[in-house]
Amino acid sequence: MNLCRGKSQTSIPDTFKAISRLLIKESRLEPLLKNVAERLKNARLYDGVFIWTAEKADIQETAWGTSTGPLYAQGLFMTLPQPACIRGVATHGTPLTLIRDEPTCSSCPVCPICPGWASLVIPLLFKGEFYGILFVTLPSEVIAVNTEVAFLVEVGENIAACLNRMNQEALHRTTATALLKRSLELEYFHNFARITEQPDTDLETILQRGVDLIPASMDRPDLAAAALVLNDTHQRFTTPNFTRDNPMVENPIFVDGKAVGVLTVCYPSPAGQGPELTFLKEEEKLLGSISLRMGKIIERKRGRIALERSEQRFRDLTNNAVTGIAILQDQQIVFQNPEYTKIFGPLSHSPTLFLDAGVHPDDKKKTRLFHETITRYDFTTLCVDFRIASLLSQDGTPKITSVFCRAAMTEFREKPAVLLNVMDMTKPRELENLLRIQDKMTSLGRVAAGIAHEIRNPLSGINIYLKSLEKYALERNAETEGKIISKIQSASNRIESVIKRVMDFSKPGELKPISVDVNKPVQNAIDLAAVTLRKSGVKIETDLGTALPLCRLDSPMIEQVMLNLITNAAEAMKTLAPGTKTIAITTQCLDRQQVVIQVEDSGPGISQIHRERIFDPFYTTKNSSGIGLSICQRIINDHKGTLNLHKSRLGGAGFMIQIPVKQQEFKPAKGV
Ligand SMILES: Nc1ncnc2c1ncn2[C@@H]1O[C@H](COP(=O)(O)OP(=O)(O)OP(=O)(O)O)[C@@H](O)[C@H]1O
Ligand SMILES: [Mg+2]
Known part of the structure; x- marks a missing residue:
């Protein structure tokens, strides 16, 4: 049936072919909707054709319409909510015929205003999924023609299939872009990590290289420029082509929770030249991650530098200390100063000095207890006095070293540790001992002087009497008595010599060198x-x-x-x-x-x-x-x-x- 007698109508199969060709060829949404609507209207001489697309992952809600008759449906799809009948098509997925004469629709603006005209609302369905609506206005008697309705339903299906394809392609494109960005991001962090992991690279070199790597991760590596400015240290690291220009992405650099600088990336181009560029969302995200990473690296490096400096200060201090200083951590001596080495020998990474066989037997019990307590970190400060006998002096003779050791809890390389402070007390102890001996000698001197005084006089009396007795025995030839007398004399002489020794000891005579x-x-x-x-x-x-x-x-x-x-x-x-x-x-x-x-x-x-x-x-x-x-x-x-x-x-x-x-x-x- 010819819809308009003045014009010739293209047959359904030819129209179908032409529409299908359009659907295959076109990959942009708006030209597709426009061309399909116009071709359909012109080929089949409809009064109006409207196509409305529902929002999908990558298809926005849009509509296209063309009409020769009254524009009753123009703009219908642009404004929501649509009439209930059309929403029903979307929900139930079944075509709908709108005829003005029907009483339910008489007040609805969608219904044709011209008598004799009707509208067909066809859901765009593909594999049960709703993509939009095809709205066709045509003479009411044509609605009754099954072939026309079946044709339009099939066109609707094809449009939906085409929209599905476009959606899939768009999804693929998005995925491909995301993958590309991700690989650029990974490449950046991989290259950056290689720089940061080199042990002797200083912070300045790391930051400069980090900035130099940024353009390669941008959509236009040839044009992108980057700069990192650290306000707290007044340092600036830039790519050679950097000048502040739009478009630009700026991210703050945080170190220890404080903003210390800014990372800026832009596409500088002389005015009026160069392409109009923008930053993709993924690029902005990547720059955010780079700023975070740079902040962390600055934090770590500065922390390490501060630690090294403080360790150096500690070393300078301890190297010149007059007492032995060592650090015990995880049951090992991890640091010792030269004075400590002098007392206990070279670093052995072992705390066995407190358990060593060289510890004086009388001190072993207390040194073991000391060792147990300090290695448990179960104390604040602890002291011990002990002697070490195993150490040899330079000439190879055994030497007793008296040691005073104080342990205090501390932290070393951010872990709990024990600070050992050791003093070689051998000399002071020797002096102490000498004083003690001298003290003893003085008291002995006093006692000896008293004894000497009390014994010497009677003893010289005994000796004089013994001499007389000896003479008397000799005169009388009393041999036995003479022998006894000489034994008494020798015993008396011994007493005298002991007294003399004690006297000599207690009252040393002046040296006559x-x-x-x-x-x-x-x-x-x-x-x-x-x-x-x-x-x-x-x-x-x-x-x-x-x-x-x-x-x-x-x-x-x-x-x-x-x-x-x-x-x-x-x-x-x-x-x-x-x-x-x-x-x-x-x-x-x-x-x-x-x-x-x-x-x-x-x-x-x-x-x-x-x-x-x-x-x-x-x-x-x-x-x-x-x-x-x-x-x-x-x-x-x-x-x-x-x-x-x-x-x-x-x-x-x-x-x-x-x-x-x-x-x-x-x-x-x-x-x-
Ligand atoms: N050559 C030695 N070999 C082994 N032990 C020694 C030797 N010399 C000294 N001693 C030890 O040192 C101790 C103290 O010696 P010291 O000479 O002071 O006193 P003494 O010999 O015991 O008594 P005194 O000398 O007053 O008669 C001795 O008792 C001995 O145990
Ligand atoms: Mg002796």
Whole structure:
């Protein structure tokens, strides 16, 4: 049926073909709707055709219409809400025929105003999904023609299929753009990470490189420019082409929660030239992430620099400290200063100094407890005093080091740690000990003086009477009585000699030093002891240095010291098998500074427990007075020298006397 007698109508199949071609070729929404509506209207001579599209993921709500008759439906789809009948088409997906004569629609503006005309509302459906509406106005008698309605329904389906395709393509395009942006973002962060992870790269280089990398991640790398300005340090990092221009994206840089600068990216172009550019949403997002990352890197680097500086300050401070300082963390010594190394040896990454076998047996219990507490971090400050016996002095002799250690909780490299403060108390303790000994000696002196006073006078009376008794016995040839008297005399002499020793000890006589070769008193003592030693089966070996410098010595006093040391050695070897008892005596000059006398024996030596106490007055392991060594030490100290325990090359005990040579007394001789 021809709708308009004046014009020729294109057949349904031809119209269908033409519409289909349009739908395949066109990929832009608006030209598609316009062309389809016009072609449909003109080919089939409809009064009006309107196409309205519902909003989809990538299709916005839009409409296109063309009409030769009354414009009753123009703008209908632009204003919402639409009449209920049309919304029903969208909801139910079934075509709707609108004829004015029907009473329900008489007041509705959608209904045709011309009698004899009707409207067909067809839903644009594809796979059950609603894409919009095709609205056609045509003579009412045509509505009754099934083929025309079926044709329009099919056109509607094709339009929906086309809209679906456009939507899918748009989705693909969006996904592809997003993927591209994401890959640019990943590339940026990958390259940036490579720079930041280089350990020695400074912050300035990192930031400059970070800025240089930005344009490559933008849509137009050839035109993009970037700048980072840090206001707090007045630093500026830019790409060479940077000048502030629009379009521009600016992001603040936050460090420790404070805005310290701005990252700006723009497309600078001379006025009137260059393309009109904008930043994509994804690019703005990326720049936001870059700003955040830069802030974090500045924060981290500045933190590290501050930490390094504070560690350096700590090192400077501790390296010059006079006490030993160490840091214990996770059961390991992680830092120690030179003074600490001097006391405990090189860094061993082990806190075993408190558990070490070298700790004096009497102190082990407390050092273990100390160690347990500090490694549990269960304290604020804690102190311990202990002695270490395992450490060797430079000459290889065992050395006792008295240590005072204070532990305090601290933080090191942002983790809990223990700060150990250690003082070598050996010297102060030695002085303390010396004072204690001197104190003891003073009291002993007072007692001895009293005893001497009370005993000496009656004793000299006893001696005088004994002399008379001896004479009397001799005159009478009383042999037995004479023997008894001489025994009493010898016992009395012993009492006198003990009193004299105690007196000497308590009231040391003034030193009478003269310039003398140290070998002289040494040799005298050896000669005096020789007979007794031979009788006890002790072999004496001597190696006395030649051309020793003269020293200012009180010769008899040094002789007394030597006799004491020789007697001690001989007594220590009393129970040894004959042929194994040896005493070696050597003298020598060291560095032209001091003369050294050594007395070594092959006896049992002195155990760790006794070592510390043998110089104490009255300390003895024998049935004797225990003042021999304390007298020796005092005499040597009076000569400004030292008397110490030393290793013995013969396996027993060894004593070393060092007496300074006064420079004016040093007379260089051959071989010295
Ligand atoms: N050569 C040695 N070998 C082993 N032990 C020694 C030696 N010399 C000293 N001692 C130890 O040192 C202690 C103290 O010695 P010191 O000479 O002071 O006193 P004493 O010998 O016991 O008594 P005194 O000397 O007054 O008669 C001794 O009792 C002994 O245990
Ligand atoms: Mg002795």
